[in-house]
Amino acid sequence: MAVISKKICMVGDFGVGKTSLIRRFVERQFSDRYLSTVGVKISRKMLELQDAQQQSQEMKLMIWDIEGQTKFKAIAPSYLQGANGVLVVGDVTRQETLEHLEEQIHKFTEINPQGAVAVAFNKADLLDSEEMAYLQTHFQLSHPALVGTFSTSAKTGKNVDPIFEQLAYQIWHH
Amino acid sequence: MVMQFSQIFIPNSLEYLVVNEQLTVVKKSAKIQQFTDDQENLKTGDNASLFFPELVGIDGIVQDIISGKREQFELKGVTRTLGNKKTIYFDLSFERIDPQHLLILFTDVTQEMELGQSLVQRANEVELLLSHLSKSENYIKQILTSMGDALLVTTPSGTIKTINQTTQQLFKYSEAELLEQFIGKIIQDQEFLFSLYSPNIDLSQYQQGFQNIELSCHTKNGESLIIEFSYSLIQIANSRQPVFVYLGRDITQKKAAEAEMNKALAKEKELNELKSRFISMTSHEFRNPLSSISMSVELLENFANQWTPEKRDKHLKRIKHCTEHMTNLLEDVLVIGRAEAGKLEFNPVKLDLSYFCRELVEEVQLIAGDKYHIKLQFLNELQPINLDDKLLRHILTNLLSNAIKYSPEQGEIDLKVSQEGELVQFTVQDHGIGIPVEDQERLFECFHRSKNVGEISGTGLGLSIVKRAVDLHQGEIKVSSEVGVGTCFEVLLPINNGMGNG
Numbered sequence: 298m299a300v301i302s303k304k305i306c307m308v309g310d311f312g313v314g315k316t317s318l319i320r321r322f323v324e325r326q327f328s329d330r331y332l333s334t335v336g337v338k339i340s341r342k343m344l345e346l347q348d349a350q351q352q353s354q355e356m357k358l359m360i361w362d363i364e365g366q367t368k369f370k371a372i373a374p375s376y377l378q379g380a381n382g383v384l385v386v387g388d389v390t391r392q393e394t395l396e397h398l399e400e401q402i403h404k405f406t407e408i409n410p411q412g413a414v415a416v417a418f419n420k421a422d423l424l425d426s427e428e429m430a431y432l433q434t435h436f437q438l439s440h441p442a443l444v445g446t447f448s449t450s451a452k453t454g455k456n457v458d459p460i461f462e463q464l465a466y467q468i469w470h471h
Numbered sequence: 472m473v474m475q476f477s478q479i480f481i482p483n484s485l486e487y488l489v490v491n492e493q494l495t496v497v498k499k500s501a502k503i504q505q506f507t508d509d510q511e512n513l514k515t516g517d518n519a520s521l522f523f524p525e526l527v528g529i530d531g532i533v534q535d536i537i538s539g540k541r542e543q544f545e546l547k548g549v550t551r552t553l554g555n556k557k558t559i560y561f562d563l564s565f566e567r568i569d570p571q572h573l574l575i576l577f578t579d580v581t582q583e584m585e586l587g588q589s590l591v592q593r594a595n596e597v598e599l600l601l602s603h604l605s606k607s608e609n610y611i612k613q614i615l616t617s618m619g620d621a622l623l624v625t626t627p628s629g630t631i632k633t634i635n636q637t638t639q640q641l642f643k644y645s646e647a648e649l650l651e652q653f654i655g656k657i658i659q660d661q662e663f664l665f666s667l668y669s670p671n672i673d674l675s676q677y678q679q680g681f682q683n684i685e686l687s688c689h690t691k692n693g694e695s696l697i698i699e700f701s702y703s704l705i706q707i708a709n710s711r712q713p714v715f716v717y718l719g720r721d722i723t724q725k726k727a728a729e730a731e732m733n734k735a736l737a738k739e740k741e742l743n744e745l746k747s748r749f750i751s752m753t754s755h756e757f758r759n760p761l762s763s764i765s766m767s768v769e770l771l772e773n774f775a776n777q778w779t780p781e782k783r784d785k786h787l788k789r790i791k792h793c794t795e796h797m798t799n800l801l802e803d804v805l806v807i808g809r810a811e812a813g814k815l816e817f818n819p820v821k822l823d824l825s826y827f828c829r830e831l832v833e834e835v836q837l838i839a840g841d842k843y844h845i846k847l848q849f850l851n852e853l854q855p856i857n858l859d860d861k862l863l864r865h866i867l868t869n870l871l872s873n874a875i876k877y878s879p880e881q882g883e884i885d886l887k888v889s890q891e892g893e894l895v896q897f898t899v900q901d902h903g904i905g906i907p908v909e910d911q912e913r914l915f916e917c918f919h920r921s922k923n924v925g926e927i928s929g930t931g932l933g934l935s936i937v938k939r940a941v942d943l944h945q946g947e948i949k950v951s952s953e954v955g956v957g958t959c960f961e962v963l964l965p966i967n968n969g970m971g972n973g
Contacts, residue, residue, distance in 0.1 A: 302520070304528035311595045333595045335588040336548020336560055339508075339524045359527045364548070367595065375546055379528030391602060 300343075302357040303468050305461075306377055308401050309386035310394040311365030314419040317451035318386065319362050322461050327452050337376050338362045344465050354469055358461070366397065377405055381468045382413040382444075384460065387436075389418050389429065389448070395436045402440055413467040414442045415460050421448035422455065486577040489568065492537050494519045494526055497572060506551065506561055506577050519575070525549055525563060536567045543567075548584055560584035621698070621719040627712060629654045629668040641698075641721055643691040654717075659695075660686045667715070674713065677704040685722065697723045748918035748931070756800055756930055760793035803932040806865065807917060810939040817943040819857040824895065825849055828888055831864065835871045842880045845871060850889035856966035858895070862940035863964075867897065869933040870960050874901035876927055877958070890966070897962040905954035914950060923954060937962075 307315040316334050320326050323342045340360045347353040363376045377383070383405040387395040395418070402414050416438055421429055429448050438446060444467045447456040481487055486506060489498035496517050507513050507522040520526040525546055526533075535541035544565040552558050560583075564576040615622055615635040621642075624633035631649050639646060642657045649656065655664050663686055667677070680703025688696045698719040706713045767786040775783055809815045832847045839845070867886070874884040878901045887898040906914065910921040915938035918931035937960075941948045946964035 302527045311591075312599050331592075331596065331599070333588065333592045334550075335584055335591050336550055337546070338550035338552075341524060359524045364591075365595075367591075367598070369594075373547065375544065378532060378544075379530070381528065391606075393602070 300355045300357050301469075302359060303381045303465070304359045304361060304379055305382040305384060305464060305468070306361040306363055306380045306405065307384050307386060308363060308372055308377075308405060309365060310388070310391070310397055311367050313365065313386045313388040313391070313394050314451050315365065315384075315386050316362050318384070318417065318419065318449065318457060318460075319360050321451040321454055321457045323360070327454075329452075334362055334364050336364055342461070344462065346462070346466055346469050348466075348470065356465055356469060358465055360461075366401070372401070372404065374404075374408055377408045380405070380409050380412055381471075382415070382464045383409075384415050384417060384464060386417045386419050388420050389432055390420055390423050395432065398436065399438060402438070402443070406440070406442055411471065412442060413444050413464055413471060414440060415444045415464040415467075416446040417449040417456075417460055418446065419449045419451065422450040422453050481574075486579075488519055488575040488577075490519050490533075490573050490575060491571055492534060492573075494530070494533065500577075503577065505559070508551065509554070533565070533573055536565055537570065537573055539567065539570075548580065548587075550584075619720075621717075621721075623654065623717040623719070625654050625715045625717070627668075627674055627704075627715065629664070629715075631656075632714065638719075641690070641696070641719075642688070643694075648691070657688050657690075658686050658698075659689055674704055677702075677715070679703065685726075686719075688719075695723070696721055697726045745917055752918050752930055753800075753804075756928065757797060759928070760796050764790050764793045800930055803930055803936060806936050807932050807939075810936070815862075815939060815943060817859050817862065819859050821855050822858050822860055822863075824853045824856055824858070824888065824890075827860065827863070828867070828886070831867055832871070832886060835868060835875070838872075839875045843875045843878060843882050843884060845875075845884045845886060848885065848887045850887055851891075853888065853890050853895075856890070856895060858964060858966065859940075859944065862943055865940045866937050866962060867899075869937045870897075870899040870962070873929075873933055874899055874903065874958070876929065877901065877903035877924070879903065893965055893967060894963050895966050897964075898959060899962075900957065900959040902957040905956050906950070906952040906958055907954055911950060911952060915948075 307319060309315055311333060312331060316332070316338075317327060319340050320328070323340045338361075340362065342358045342360060344356045344358055345353060346356055361376060361380065363372060364370070366372050383402075385398050385401050385405070387398050389395070398416060402416070405412060405414065418429070418432060418436075424432070433446065433448065444463050445460075447460040447463075449456040449460055451457060481500070483501075486500045486503045487498075488496055488500075488503060490496055496513065496515050496519050499513060499515065504513060508524055513519075513522045529544070532541065532544050536544060546563040548560055549563060550558060550560055558581075559579060560581045562578045562580050564578070566574045566576070568574050618635065619637060621638040622633070622635040623631055623638055625631050631652050631654055634646060634649050638644075638649070642649070644657070654668075658664060663684070666672075680701065682701045684700050684702070686698055686700055688698045690696060699722045700717050700719045702715055702717040704713050705716050767790050771783065771786055806815065828847055828849075832845050836843075836845050871884060871886065875882070878884060882902055885898070885900040887896075887900075889896050904923055906921050907923055910919070910923075913919045914921075915934050917935045920929055920931040938948060941962055941964065944964045946962060948963075949961045950958065951961075952958035
């Protein structure tokens, strides 16, 4: 069975936890220390996917950790080119980062109309379930390419594997 | 003319790869190894995307450049962590060489990127901190704005430093009108202000705070409020002086409701007492005449045949007198009942007052008999006037009856009538037992009787009826009395009340 390599991008405002999500997913580690990413860093992760018909597929995910968007610097479109999917990340404790999610999805799908999209409401461990439920209702996103919206926590690992796996599965079956 | 890649001169200082459409390495610079992922040994003929993960997924772009559809492509700031944990940054630049080949140039930008990283790190940290601070400030502001209680913060000397929206709404001052002002601008309670804001006061006693202190306050437009305050002294920062934090709730309406309730309770208590007095009075006032009637009827039944006509007549007269007494009593009760229910009406009619008074005095004199003498005097000439004759009858009959009742036999009662301007004045003067001072205040209350009435029977309703009849005329009644000397009632009634100017 041949391994397929797929590129996915991590997109979102600065400090929302993109690097931490990758670190948790790839290295199974977490650090509270904030280290801002500049440029882009690519991490690899092998996944073994299986569908309902018991077909399986090995996938090498190339995860592009892209420098976060700030007021002064937008996401460079060159990083997004050729990507099969995107994980758009917001920080549930900073409402403005959630307000940017839709625009960031739009930016990605404009470059990659066939790409799959997953959304992470990250740092979910910092809010209680009632606040999380409110946020998810308040920031309901709808896009044809949207695989799902997950409340994630790189700190506790909540929904980290599922969100990457769902995205990979969608890319495989696209 | 298309140039062949073998013809291109690339300086030794640049690291590069020459690849074909499938990203197969055709040529490479000597030190290109330093940029490969995991520093694996890259050879000519290898697929470049296995050594450079950045190339995964860009097949389309590569084809576009080779085919000339696209001029070039750049990837800036690619990060690579080397085996020794050292991080390098490099830019990749993709350019077409010929219809089969592509040149990928690698430029080490580690120094610039590291500098950039440190700047971005600092800027982002500051931004995160500001965002956090602004969120906290906004959160507190929102709470303060939306809270229903008034919030005030003052210096230890009482200068207002902070207020919230509710404070402005409650006291009807704008923020600018209250800030930097003494708190006495809204709190009226001088004793409280003095206790808290006197010089040399020991502030430490206020640290534990005080709960639910009711203070009278006033709004900008002078409206009085009762505010229930909780306050305490708070040290916000070591370098700054402590502040008083007040939380106040408007309890003006609650207090008014409480007062209303107390009033209603007092009224209910009074009504209960009234009821008791009524029961006691009626049982007493009705029992005596009923006993007399019963006794006379029984005697007449058994002995009428043996008695002289005079004796029979005496008992029949007694029955008649008792019946009249009870009828009058019931009449009084009914009048008071109507007055209490607000059904006693004021219907003024044109009245010849001198004729009316003479008739009335004659009637009363007839009942009083020759043991008392009522002297009627008109002090000036009377014009026809507008009064309610029924109510006036209640007033004069009751005053004259009382004067007779509480006067000794052979007593003389004066009724003086005069008219001055728009008023008519009636004065009823007796020389009877008088009314003690302490009873004079409650004279017009239902069923109230003076302590010195002794065995003289009465309902305690007469003067209540008089008062209500005077009130319906919008008139005035005054009393002056001395125990053992006599009593004088003065009634002043407006003569054209309710009839308009015509």
